[in-house]
Amino acid sequence: MEQRHLGRTGLRVSRIGLGTLTWGRDTDEHDAADLLKVFWEAGGTLVDTADVYGGGEAEYLLGQLMEGLVPRRDLVISTKAGSVPDPDRRFDGSRGHLLSALDASLTRLGTDYVDLWQIHAFDPDAPLEETLQALDIAVSSGRARYAGVSNFCGWQLAKAATWQLAAPGIRTRLSSTQMEYSLLQRGVEREVLPAALDLGIGLLPSSPLGRGVLTGKYRNATPSDSRGASEHMAPFVEPYLDEPASRIVDAVTTAADGLAVTPLQVALAWVRDRPGVAAPIIGARNALQLTAALSVETLSLPDEICRALDDVSAPVHRYPDHDWSTL
Numbered sequence: 001m002e003q004r005h006l007g008r009t010g011l012r013v014s015r016i017g018l019g020t021l022t023w024g025r026d027t028d029e030h031d032a033a034d035l036l037k038v039f040w041e042a043g044g045t046l047v048d049t050a051d052v053y054g055g056g057e058a059e060y061l062l063g064q065l066m067e068g069l070v071p072r073r074d075l076v077i078s079t080k081a082g083s084v085p086d087p088d089r090r091f092d093g094s095r096g097h098l099l100s101a102l103d104a105s106l107t108r109l110g111t112d113y114v115d116l117w118q119i120h121a122f123d124p125d126a127p128l129e130e131t132l133q134a135l136d137i138a139v140s141s142g143r144a145r146y147a148g149v150s151n152f153c154g155w156q157l158a159k160a161a162t163w164q165l166a167a168p169g170i171r172t173r174l175s176s177t178q179m180e181y182s183l184l185q186r187g188v189e190r191e192v193l194p195a196a197l198d199l200g201i202g203l204l205p206s207s208p209l210g211r212g213v214l215t216g217k218y219r220n221a222t223p224s225d226s227r228g229a230s231e232h233m234a235p236f237v238e239p240y241l242d243e244p245a246s247r248i249v250d251a252v253t254t255a256a257d258g259l260a261v262t263p264l265q266v267a268l269a270w271v272r273d274r275p276g277v278a279a280p281i282i283g284a285r286n287a288l289q290l291t292a293a294l295s296v297e298t299l300s301l302p303d304e305i306c307r308a309l310d311d312v313s314a315p316v317h318r319y320p321d322h323d324w325s326t327l
Contacts, residue, residue: 001042001045002297007278011076011115011175013279015278016044017047018048018284019048021050022285023058026230031286032062040070046279048204050080050120052085067110078114082119092123093128094126094131095134098131102134118176119149119152129163148177149178153192154195158199174201177201177204182207182210183267203276205271208280209264214249214252216253248312255305255308261299264293269301
């Protein structure tokens with residue numbers, strides 16, 4: 001699998017990442033082992049997790065698999081901290097919580113360091129400079145090699161990245177931002193992606209298949225074994241089952257038929273090759289699904305297909321998001 005630099009750093013990652021959101025909850029140890037082995041054998045390196053996935057079980061399971069299945073040195077491990085199971089406070093960006101969470105993650109993962117440590121979300125109740133200081137301490141102490149953020153909007157990302165660039169050598173530059181991005185969700189193109197491109201930050205798209213909808217599996221009905229039929233995942237899928245999404249899925253399917261590939265491959269190739277994207281994160285349920293996704297490695301979409309998909313999925317950019325030079 002092709003490797004890419006993560007933003008303007010020396011860290012190289014596989015251009016498809018493996019997500020572990022369901023590990024320890026819907027994905028058991030046997031399926032997780034199959035997924036990691038298939039991913040590793042295909043040349044994949046970037047494995048994305050978080051301290052809250054499965055209540056910590058995803059990290060623990062990954063740590064167990066690194067111990068006996070895949071060498072730690074062959075993987076780029078990315079984890080996140082900052083989300084908390086508190087109904088009154090969803091995020092905690094305090095330095096104390098973040099560094100404690102990192103230590104707990106390292107214990108569950110069974111490793112001395114993570115390759116990439118990301119703040120899971122912006123916390124409006126914690127001073128941003130305090131949150132970012134946790135990244136500096138993590139890197140300077142050797143507990144993390146690189147640092148990034150997740151779910152920061154445009155101004156939050158720009159402010160955080162600029163703060164980190166203000167004192168080179170003292171502060172750790174942001175290498176990544178993880179955001180939802182697909183043909184069904186192009187909101188990051190308004191401000192997040194332009195900021196990331198300008199500041200040399202690599203984008204790690206989550207849900208690159210539109211929460212599974214872009215595979216075409218929901219065109220006629222909801223499969224009984226799909227996430228859309230799952231009690232706790234159905235609300236996650238439902239927003240992308242509307243009429244505008246249906247038109248985009250139809251266009252993806254038409255393109256796939258013309259290229260003699262699958263809708264999954266078309267949708268994944270589109271987002272993988274967008275400017276600023278380092279590696280879409282794939283959350284496959286089993287090895288068969290992952291193998292299908294990894295087959296996109298040899299596919300590059302023709303320019304005319306990309307333009308057609310761009311047109312049918314184009315988000316509405318109004319004042320002040322659009323290019324003022326066109327006024």
